[in-house]
Amino acid sequence: MDKTTPEQKGLPADFVERLRRIVPQPAFSPILESFSLPKTTTFRVNPLKSDAQTLQSELLKAGLHPQPVDWLPGAFRLPTEEKRLLTETDAFYEGRLYIQNLSSMLAPLLLAPQPRERILDLAAAPGGKTLMMAGIMEDRGWISAVEPVSDRFHRLRRNLENAGTAIVHTYRKDGRGVGRACPLQFDRVLLDAPCSSEAKFRSAEPRTFAYWSLRKIRESQKLQKRLILSAWQSLKPGGTLLYSTCSFAPEENEAVVDFLLTKASQEAVLLPVDLPISNTMEGLTEWGKRHFSSELRLSRRILPDGEMDGFFLAKIRKRP
Secondary structure, eight states, X not given: OOOOOHHHHTSOHHHHHHHHHHSOHHHHHHHHHHTTSOOOEEEEEOTTTOOHHHHHHHHHHTTOOOEEXXXXXXXXXXXXXXXXXXXXXXXXXXXXXXXOOHHHHHHHHHHOOOTTOEEEETTOTTOHHHHHHHHHTTTOSEEEEEOOSHHHHHHHHHHHHHHTOSSEEXXXXXXXXXXXXXXXXXXXXXXXXXXXXXXXOBTTBGGGSTTOOHHHHHHHHHHHHHHHHHHHHHEEEEEEEEEEESOOOGGGTHHHHHHHXXXXXXXXXXXXOOOSOSSEEEOOSEETTEEOOGGGGGSEEEOOOSSOOOEEEEEEEEOO
């Protein structure tokens, strides 16, 4: 049994105890340890400006040692100590690569947008997933990228401009109103929802969890429920919604998806989340006194390690 106290790990005691109840017991200690490990740097090529082989050759000439990720073409990992040098390369400044955790790359991969489709990214900043979708679509089609917060919106715009995409259209709007304004307009919707950001906690950096609390989780859930209803309203019949967060909290994950399944019980079908990795677990079907639809087993949590952050993914189809 794990004897580590929350104080020894430097994380909030309530968070550690909740985590113990969420993840499989054999995985608990390694997961807790992951919050104090330096993460491997991962990034991907921007196919609108380069290709994997050309980018790798360019970085090798710059003295870096990128290694391809075998399950995700165009993605690379780099020793942690080389991250600073990576951020000083022309490839970084000129938008030929984008630094991003592998967990975050899974959401666009699963949503699988196609050229010429209309896509909605409902909480888009800083734009990494938006740009990945534009690349998958070969920069053909339409992506509406929505972000309400001013500084995040302008960062999103800068990242999009640097990457050279022409199909992303940005809107500084509250995502909760998009469904009413644009009903049944999008083939696919990505909602990487604002959350308590538990997967971003770092034991040695108290600022990463300074504002975390059970109240924060409840506040996040209220926003997430309104956003997922808006996302659903904007989705065409036959379309697909990908819901994700970087939180472990069932209140922000299974409970929100279960809320949608209940509200749209005649339309919503939860699809299997098939992933090319092994560090995952099924979605929960109960939490405390709450019981969720048995379909929630089809959702997935990414279990964090020295490379990947924690993440939650659920894929929902709207019946034709």
